[in-house]
Amino acid sequence: xxxxxxxxxxxxxxxxxxxxxxxxxxxxxxxxxxxxxxxxxxxxxxxxxxxxxxxxxxxxxxxxxxxxxxxxxxxxxxxxxxxxxxxxxxxxxxxxxxxxxxxxxxxxxxxxxxxxxxxxxxxxxxxxxxxxxxxxxxxxxxxxxxxxxxxxxxxxxxxxxxxxxxxxxxxxxxxxxxxxxxxxxxxxxxxxxxxxxxxxxxxxxxxxxxxxxxxxxxxxxxxxxxxxxxxxxxxxxxx
Numbered sequence: 001x002x003x004x005x006x007x008x009x010x011x012x013x014x015x016x017x018x019x020x021x022x023x024x025x026x027x028x029x030x031x032x033x034x035x036x037x038x039x040x041x042x043x044x045x046x047x048x049x050x051x052x053x054x055x056x057x058x059x060x061x062x063x064x065x066x067x068x069x070x071x072x073x074x075x076x077x078x079x080x081x082x083x084x085x086x087x088x089x090x091x092x093x094x095x096x097x098x099x100x101x102x103x104x105x106x107x108x109x110x111x112x113x114x115x116x117x118x119x120x121x122x123x124x125x126x127x128x129x130x131x132x133x134x135x136x137x138x139x140x141x142x143x144x145x146x147x148x149x150x151x152x153x154x155x156x157x158x159x160x161x162x163x164x165x166x167x168x169x170x171x172x173x174x175x176x177x178x179x180x181x182x183x184x185x186x187x188x189x190x191x192x193x194x195x196x197x198x199x200x201x202x203x204x205x206x207x208x209x210x211x212x213x214x215x216x217x218x219x220x221x222x223x224x225x226x227x228x229x230x231x232x233x234x235x236x237x238x239x
Contacts, residue, residue, distance in 0.1 A: 011061055012061075012062040013060070015058065016031075016055070016056050019117060022113060022117065024113070025055075026055060027054035028116060028117045029054075029178030030160075030178060030181060031159040032079065033050065035154075036069055036081045039062060039081070045086045045087065045184035046082070047083075047084040047180065048180070050177075051076075051080065052076055060078060068080065085182075089214045092196065093142045095194060095196050101135060101136050103134065105134040106134070111172060117159065119133065129151065129156070129159060131163060131197065139168050139200065140200055140201070141165075141167050141168050142164075142197065144197070145215070147190070147193070151189075152188055157183075157223070158181065158183050160195075160197055160215060161225070162181065162226070164198070165200075165228045166211065166228075167199065168199045168201035169211070178230060181226055181227070182228075184225050184226075185223070189223060196215070197213060198213065198214050198216070199211060199213045210229055212226065214226070
């Protein structure tokens with residue numbers, strides 16, 4: 001990852017390396033959204049809308065203006081970010097329940113994007129987060145996440161809050177990608193601490209699926225919350 005930041009407003013360059021894939025040929029939606037959200041510090045929550053698949057290993061231009069940030073590939077708008085309201089928390093479950101759910105993670109049997117940095121079963125480069133969000137009830141998922149050293153930036157928290165939402169629906173049978181994500185961070189994760197991620201499906205509208213996720217620490221305190229809009233796709237179009 002190359003990231004030449006602005007001091008406050010202006011432009012910067014961001015390169016999404018191959019470690020941070022979602023589908024085979026594009027960046028992970030949650031991680032990419034978190035990287036863009038980091039250009040809007042001091043906001044309670046940020047909404048990032050992904051307008052096109054974030055290309056890998058390609059210099060992208062970040063444009064930061066008062067109240068918003070955007071990501072561009074030449075003349076193409078890749079994503080845009082703006083402040084928003086904090087999403088409501090999803091009810092917590094115990095770490096023991098989350099660990100038990102991991103054994104039934106559907107992606108172990110059928111995964112539309114097995115190279116995904118967050119929930120993939122065979123990330124191609126480096127070590128992904130390797131989350132295993134399994135079902136705990138209809139439309140609900142849970143898993144644990146113990147951040148490794150180097151996996152504690154805001155983008156990693158957004159990434160951990162991403163895929164467990166997608167797996168609340170039949171993402172293997174009807175693949176979908178992240179279209180929009182609103183997230184709020186209460187605090188940064190700490191390397192080596194066991195956290196619990198919970199997901200909840202909210203609504204289906206045509207090709208769109210709305211979900212929510214929350215991240216909890218061992219004391220049951222909220223670490224971060226998120227809400228998402230997913231778009232059903234043909235996975236062949238993503239390689």
